[in-house]
Amino acid sequence: METLSLQGSPKTPTVEMNAENGVIEIKGRSIPENSIDFYRPVVEWLDTYAESPAKITQVNIQLEYFNTSSSKCILDVFKKLENVFKKNNEEGVTINWYYEEDDEDMLEAGEDYQSILKIPFKMIELEE
Amino acid sequence: MEFDIEEWYKGVDQGDVILSHYGAISPDAITIMLNEIEYAINERNEKSKLRKKVYNVMIEALQNLYHHTDDPPKNVIDKFGENFATFVLKKESDDNYSFTSGNFINKNRIKFLKDRMDQINYLNSEELKILYKLILNNNEFSDKGGGGLGLVDIAKRTGHEYNYSFNNYTDKYYYFCLKITIST
Numbered sequence: 001m002e003t004l005s006l007q008g009s010p011k012t013p014t015v016e017m018n019a020e021n022g023v024i025e026i027k028g029r030s031i032p033e034n035s036i037d038f039y040r041p042v043v044e045w046l047d048t049y050a051e052s053p054a055k056i057t058q059v060n061i062q063l064e065y066f067n068t069s070s071s072k073c074i075l076d077v078f079k080k081l082e083n084v085f086k087k088n089n090e091e092g093v094t095i096n097w098y099y100e101e102d103d104e105d106m107l108e109a110g111e112d113y114q115s116i117l118k119i120p121f122k123m124i125e126l127e128e
Numbered sequence: 129m130e131f132d133i134e135e136w137y138k139g140v141d142q143g144d145v146i147l148s149h150y151g152a153i154s155p156d157a158i159t160i161m162l163n164e165i166e167y168a169i170n171e172r173n174e175k176s177k178l179r180k181k182v183y184n185v186m187i188e189a190l191q192n193l194y195h196h197t198d199d200p201p202k203n204v205i206d207k208f209g210e211n212f213a214t215f216v217l218k219k220e221s222d223d224n225y226s227f228t229s230g231n232f233i234n235k236n237r238i239k240f241l242k243d244r245m246d247q248i249n250y251l252n253s254e255e256l257k258i259l260y261k262l263i264l265n266n267n268e269f270s271d272k273g274g275g276g277l278g279l280v281d282i283a284k285r286t287g288h289e290y291n292y293s294f295n296n297y298t299d300k301y302y303y304f305c306l307k308i309t310i311s312t
Contacts, residue, residue, distance in 0.1 A: 031162075
C-alpha cells in the first residue's frame with residue numbers, strides 16, 4: 001500500500017500516512033473552508049489500511065489551529081482508526097495528541113475526542 | 129426605512145482597529161485577512177494565549193461570514209456587490225478584543241439563527257461543551273461544507289454572550305449585525 005503524503009499549505013496540514021510502519025501524522029494548520037474535500041483521500045486511505053493494518057499504528061496529531069469544519073473530519077479519521085483498534089482486539093492503536101503548553105483549548109479539543117471515542121489517547125504537552 | 133449599513137459601519141470602524149472590511153468575502157480574501165490579523169497581533173506582542181484565542185475566533189467568524197451570507201435582491205447586489213459582508217476587529221482594552229460583523233440574511237433564516245444564539249447565550253460553559261460534542265458527532269455538513277459548530281465553538285472559547293441585531297433592509301432581507309467579545 002502506498003504512503004499518502006500531502007504537503008502542507010497555509011490552510012491545510014502536512015499529512016504523512018505510512019502503511020509499512022503504521023505511522024500516521026497530521027501536522028500544522030487545518031482551516032480550509034471545505035474540509036470534506038481535503039480529508040477525502042485521508043479517509044479513503046484509512047479504509048484500505050483498515051483491511052490489513054500494521055501491527056502497531058501510531059497516530060501523531062500536532063495541530064496549531066483547526067476550524068470546526070475540520071473538527072468533524074478529524075473525528076471521521078479517528079472513527080476509522082477506532083475500527084482498526086476494535087478489529088485488533090482493542091490494542092495496537094494509540095493517538096498522540098500534541099498541544100502547546102499554554103493552549104488549553106487544544107488540550108480540551110483532544111479531551112473532547114477522547115470522550116467520544118473508544119481508543120487510547122496520549123496528551124503530550126509541547127514546550128514553547 | 130432601510131437600515132443604513134454604511135453609517136453603522138462607520139460608527140463601528142473607530143478606535144484601535146486591527147482590521148476592517150467592507151466588501152466581498154471569499155476563501156482567498158479570508159486567507160489574506162487571517163494573515164494580516166496574525167501579523168498585526170504578533171506585532172502587538174500579545175500573550176500567546178490571547179493571540180491564539182483571537183486567531184481561532186477569527187477563523188470561525190470569518191468562515192461563518194463566508195458560509196452564511198445570503199445574496200439579497202439584484203438591486204441591492206448592484207449597490208454592494210456579491211458576497212458582501214463587513215467586519216471590524218479592534219482592541220477594546222488590555223486583554224480584550226471585539227469583532228463586529230454584518231451580513232445580509234434572508235428573513236426565513238432569522239428565527240433559526242436567533243434561537244441558536246439565544247440558546248448559546250443561555251448555556252453555561254459545561255452545557256456548551258456538551259452541545260459542542262453533540263454537534264461534532266452528528267455527521268451533518270451544510271452545502272458549503274460548514275459543520276454548524278462555528279457559533280458554539282466561538283462561545284465556548286470566549287465565554288462571552290453574543291450581542292446581535294437583525295435590521296430590516298428590504299421586505300425579505302435583513303442586515304445581521306453581530307458583536308463577539310474576546311478576552312482571556
